[in-house]
Amino acid sequence: MGRYILKRLLWMMVIVFGTALVIFTILYFTPGDPAVVIAGGNAKAEDVANLRHLLGLDKSYFGQLREFMYNTFIKFDLGTSWVYDKPVLHELVIRLPRTLIIGLSAMALNLTLGLLMGIFAATHEGKWYDSLTMGIAMIFISCPDFWVALIMILLFSSQLGWLPSYGIGGPQYYIMPIICSALGGIAVNARQTRASILGVFREDYITTARAKGQKEGRVIYGHMLPNALMPIITSIGNGFARVVAGSAVIESVFSIPGVGLYLLTAINSRDYPVVRACVLFFAVFTALSMLLVDLVYAFVDPRIKAQYSNARRRMK
Amino acid sequence: MRKEKRSSLFAETMSRIWSNPGAKVGIIILVIIVSACIFAPFIASYGLNEMDLKNMFKGPSAKHIMGTDGMGRDLFSRLLYGGRYSLALGICAAVVGSVIGIIIGSVAGYLGGQAETIIMRFMDIWSSLPSMLLCILISAVLGAGFFNTVLALSIGNVPIGVRLIRGQILSERSKEYLEAAESINCSKISIMFRHLLPNVISPVIVDATMGIGMTITMAAALSYIGLGVQPPTPEWGAMLADARTHILNYPYLIMFPGLFIALTVLAINLIGDGLRDAMDPKLRK
Numbered sequence: 001m002g003r004y005i006l007k008r009l010l011w012m013m014v015i016v017f018g019t020a021l022v023i024f025t026i027l028y029f030t031p032g033d034p035a036v037v038i039a040g041g042n043a044k045a046e047d048v049a050n051l052r053h054l055l056g057l058d059k060s061y062f063g064q065l066r067e068f069m070y071n072t073f074i075k076f077d078l079g080t081s082w083v084y085d086k087p088v089l090h091e092l093v094i095r096l097p098r099t100l101i102i103g104l105s106a107m108a109l110n111l112t113l114g115l116l117m118g119i120f121a122a123t124h125e126g127k128w129y130d131s132l133t134m135g136i137a138m139i140f141i142s143c144p145d146f147w148v149a150l151i152m153i154l155l156f157s158s159q160l161g162w163l164p165s166y167g168i169g170g171p172q173y174y175i176m177p178i179i180c181s182a183l184g185g186i187a188v189n190a191r192q193t194r195a196s197i198l199g200v201f202r203e204d205y206i207t208t209a210r211a212k213g214q215k216e217g218r219v220i221y222g223h224m225l226p227n228a229l230m231p232i233i234t235s236i237g238n239g240f241a242r243v244v245a246g247s248a249v250i251e252s253v254f255s256i257p258g259v260g261l262y263l264l265t266a267i268n269s270r271d272y273p274v275v276r277a278c279v280l281f282f283a284v285f286t287a288l289s290m291l292l293v294d295l296v297y298a299f300v301d302p303r304i305k306a307q308y309s310n311a312r313r314r315m316k
Numbered sequence: 317m318r319k320e321k322r323s324s325l326f327a328e329t330m331s332r333i334w335s336n337p338g339a340k341v342g343i344i345i346l347v348i349i350v351s352a353c354i355f356a357p358f359i360a361s362y363g364l365n366e367m368d369l370k371n372m373f374k375g376p377s378a379k380h381i382m383g384t385d386g387m388g389r390d391l392f393s394r395l396l397y398g399g400r401y402s403l404a405l406g407i408c409a410a411v412v413g414s415v416i417g418i419i420i421g422s423v424a425g426y427l428g429g430q431a432e433t434i435i436m437r438f439m440d441i442w443s444s445l446p447s448m449l450l451c452i453l454i455s456a457v458l459g460a461g462f463f464n465t466v467l468a469l470s471i472g473n474v475p476i477g478v479r480l481i482r483g484q485i486l487s488e489r490s491k492e493y494l495e496a497a498e499s500i501n502c503s504k505i506s507i508m509f510r511h512l513l514p515n516v517i518s519p520v521i522v523d524a525t526m527g528i529g530m531t532i533t534m535a536a537a538l539s540y541i542g543l544g545v546q547p548p549t550p551e552w553g554a555m556l557a558d559a560r561t562h563i564l565n566y567p568y569l570i571m572f573p574g575l576f577i578a579l580t581v582l583a584i585n586l587i588g589d590g591l592r593d594a595m596d597p598k599l600r601k
Contacts, residue, residue: 019444030457138582138585142529143578144581244446267452268542275453279445282449287444
């Protein structure tokens with residue numbers, strides 16, 4: 001098991017390194033000179049040249065790349081924002097909790113509501129409330145989250161005046177962003193849960209459990225769910241990464257100064273150190289959540305656990 | 317003989333989809349929306365950019381069934397024309413992304429060995445960022461515009477297709493018909509695309525269908541944050557972005573474009589669901 005984790009961690013570092021290389025290259029070859037944008041429309045050519053030198057933009061591709069890689073991975077220095085002249089890491093740390101609050105709560109909501117809806121629909125398969133639940137899930141999937149956000153602002157902020165429509169502050173500022181980020185995932189989880197429960201419905205061990213006179217509740221929660229939940233664990237990592245990445249749009253609708261909005265603003269103002277740092281953050285985050293899910297999976301699924309202990313025995 | 321058998325399989329799938337009530341509703345909705353967008357000049361009573369400054373921000377009425385926007389343009393007419401962009405974006409990006417994914421995935425799955433390892437590791441890096449983020453970045457780099465947005469969206473779709481088709485091929489690789497094809501000296505390309513592909517394509521078709529819906533949503537989100545198609549192009553997301561400043565005073569400007577997106581995506585998802593059930597050999601009677 002230790003070897004497995006080590007291998008995965010090493011591979012994760014390669015991925016993050018590769019992402020850094022790719023994002024640097026993409027930004028380097030982006031048409032347009034960031035110095036011109038940052039200096040402003042009516043800056044003199046001399047000022048632009050000075051700025052280019054100051055930002056290190058006059059160096060060659062490999063010179064800049066070496067500096068960026070060295071600073072990021074050896075010195076752990078994400079640089080300073082070109083536009084605001086503040087250390088990026090500091091800003092990132094301030095903004096991180098807001099994005100995480102939305103992401104984690106949305107994920108919790110996803111899982112609980114999604115599972116409940118899925119179990120409910122699967123155990124009442126073919127009845128009208130099965131169709132109703134799945135119909136609702138279908139509508140959740142189909143509505144663009146930023147549009148739902150706008151509608152919620154209209155309803156709860158402008159018409160009813162219950163919730164603030166933008167910015168941050170107390171918990172009430174997070175309610176609408178969390179719900180909007182969660183809707184799609186709730187539907188995905190509900191559909192997946194229903195499908196995988198129905199998949200194990202006709203397995204032999206379920207028939208056995210029923211045949212020995214087990215109570216229906218025990219059959220569902222004791223025999224069916226643990227097996228049906230496996231595919232859902234796999235989708236958690238993906239779902240979490242998607243929620244956090246989707247935060248860019250939701251944060252921009254609600255003007256929440258999180259990592260996503262930070263990235264969007266930086267893209268528009270050509271603030272490359274910020275763009276690179278945010279992208280790296282998302283890459284590390286995605287890789288970490290995938291890794292965690294794989295570990296949980298290996299821990300829960302006896303078949304995979306056995307595979308690794310066997311492999312170790314063979315090694316010896 | 318062979319041809320006849322194929323068309324009957326196709327017909328069988330079609331009839332199975334049609335017997336699924338959800339998919340039937342989806343097909344009907346989609347046909348209505350698509351034909352309304354294609355025949356927009358005949359249905360819309362106003363031109364795409366026909367301004368009427370005396371009638372700005374008029375709510376829905378008999379004359380303008382969905383009201384007018386800040387320049388007095390008829391919202392319903394613009395939505396019909398805009399649907400052309402949204403639908404074309406979704407379909408093009410999903411198809412391009414899937415085709416590239418199929419090609420790379422087939423090569424990886426069939427060749428195996430070193431080539432497979434390199435391709436799949438590369439895909440790991442490619443999808444180290446969630447697709448929405450990748451789309452945001454690429455369209456920021458390429459700049460706004462229809463084709464750049466298609467490119468950005470398809471690039472985000474590629475790794476999904478690659479993984480899916482490779483997984484399918486892995487389970488198919490040891491089948492006898494491949495051995496037979498190899499023994500009569502078929503070329504690798506011919507084996508990959510003429511023998512292997514038809515047997516593994518159905519999940520990819522289902523995935524691409526669902527992908528069209530997701531891509532339309534993503535395209536709208538991109539346009540909304542100002543990176544995809546820009547106003548005054550009447551793409552649905554761009555229209556939402558345009559209306560965002562008037563949200564409190566003129567909510568119908570937000571309602572209708574969103575409803576169009578939601579209805580279209582809903583229809584496509586319903587069809588995708590029906591398609592999956594119809595193509596699932598386990599559910600075949």
